[in-house]
Amino acid sequence: MLVISAAEVASLLDLDALADALQAAMAELSAGRASVPPRVAAMVTEQDAMLAAMPAFLPSAGALTAKLVSLYPHNQDRPTHQALICCFDPATGTPVAVIDGTHVTAARTAAGSAVATRLLARPGASRVAVIGTGVQAHAHARALARLPGVQVVLLAGRDASKARALAGELVSAGVPAQAIASAEDAVRSADVVCAATHAAAPVLRREWLRPGAHVNSVGYNAGGEGEIDAATIRDALVVVESRAAALSPPPAGAIELVRAVESHAIDAGHIVEVGQVAAGTARGRAGDTQLTLYKSVGVAVQDAAAAALILAAAQERGAGVRITM
Numbered sequence: 001m002l003v004i005s006a007a008e009v010a011s012l013l014d015l016d017a018l019a020d021a022l023q024a025a026m027a028e029l030s031a032g033r034a035s036v037p038p039r040v041a042a043m044v045t046e047q048d049a050m051l052a053a054m055p056a057f058l059p060s061a062g063a064l065t066a067k068l069v070s071l072y073p074h075n076q077d078r079p080t081h082q083a084l085i086c087c088f089d090p091a092t093g094t095p096v097a098v099i100d101g102t103h104v105t106a107a108r109t110a111a112g113s114a115v116a117t118r119l120l121a122r123p124g125a126s127r128v129a130v131i132g133t134g135v136q137a138h139a140h141a142r143a144l145a146r147l148p149g150v151q152v153v154l155l156a157g158r159d160a161s162k163a164r165a166l167a168g169e170l171v172s173a174g175v176p177a178q179a180i181a182s183a184e185d186a187v188r189s190a191d192v193v194c195a196a197t198h199a200a201a202p203v204l205r206r207e208w209l210r211p212g213a214h215v216n217s218v219g220y221n222a223g224g225e226g227e228i229d230a231a232t233i234r235d236a237l238v239v240v241e242s243r244a245a246a247l248s249p250p251p252a253g254a255i256e257l258v259r260a261v262e263s264h265a266i267d268a269g270h271i272v273e274v275g276q277v278a279a280g281t282a283r284g285r286a287g288d289t290q291l292t293l294y295k296s297v298g299v300a301v302q303d304a305a306a307a308a309l310i311l312a313a314a315q316e317r318g319a320g321v322r323i324t325m
Contacts, residue, residue: 002320004310006100012313013104015143018306019111019118023278025058025305026115026241030275034058034301036242041251048073050251056300057090061308064090067101067300071220073198079135080198081105085307095325097314099307108302110139112274113194113216116239116294118147119277120284121192121214126151129190131183131203131227133157133166136196136218141166144194145175153177156186157197184208192216200224206231211289217256218296226256228293233260236293237285238271246271246297254295 004012028034034057041052055066069083083101088094117125128144130137130153141153153170155177157163163179170177180186187193187208195217197203206229209215215236219227233256240246246254247261247268260266274294276282285292314320 001095001323001325002097002311002314003323004097004099004314004320006103008314008319009100009103009310012310012317012319013107013306014309014313015107015111015146017309018107019114019143021061021305021309022108022111022302023115024060025301026273026275027279028058028060028275029242029299029301030273030279030281033060036245036300038245038248039252039300043251052251054300054303056304058301058304058308061305062090063304063308064088065300065304065307067303069101069105079106081135085303087307087311097311097320099310101303104303104306104310105298106135106139108306109136109218109296109298110143112241112296112302113140113218113294114143114147115278116216116274117144117192117214119274120239120292120294122212122285122288125149125191125214127154127190128152128192128194129154129156129180129186130194130196131156131186132196132219133159133162134196138166138170140194140196140216140218141170141175141177142173144192151176154180154186154190156180156183195219195227197227199227202229203227204232205229206235209291212291214292214294216294216296220297221255222250224255225259226254228256228295230256230260230263230265232291232293233257234265236291238266239274239277239284239292239294240271241274241296241299241302243268243271243273245299246295252297254297257295
């Protein structure tokens, strides 16, 4: 069995190839060719935390995987998401690799938002706002800055000093980042907004969004209102990875969308899957003034697609450590 460390994952995973692989995987999921059961989790209530299991079979990539991921939103000295991805031979079911999944989770989530942005954002979008200062904010700033036409990434969070520190780190890495005093100021001047928080109440408001803005929301909260306000959901073309996953109860679904459907603010039948937009079987943006929202809950085919890329690169470069169980 091959064991691939976090440092090796970061060096092996090509972010541009990942975005392309995710777009293909999402189209395969929407076409019904991938097997992805709902996420299940053991809840650690005293920490507001959970340990989730996410299996998937992605035939086109020959990937049969299961991710175990912990979500501890109060972590300060380590990532809130920590994970392992177990890879199996789809022909025999034999375990073939264990991959550190913490970097994968951050990278594939941000790459999913990048895919949604290139499919849904208004042509000419150049200003990106990122709300949040954690691992996902960092990953989103890097992923969105890679898109053609993006000129600046504006960063805002509850702690202004963390936003400034993140901006400095990103600038050092070549990302055109700038810390902004408030989320409202960042959002009002942005063409694309990425919400990457664990907020139990909305971190952006419909009235802040410019006409034709595109919003990516990847924050998870099981019991609050969620990070996106109801008016934004009501007025937007809502796009998800999987309707079944997004509209499931916690720990699988998006609390914002579940409540919007329950309150009849939106009709579940009007929610579109990003794989449908990618394949051309559903319409995306209808015009330059339309508001679009990609609400991500994370689906296991994204991990499977990333794992397939990592394994292929590891085999080519001789990376990882082989062990006998």
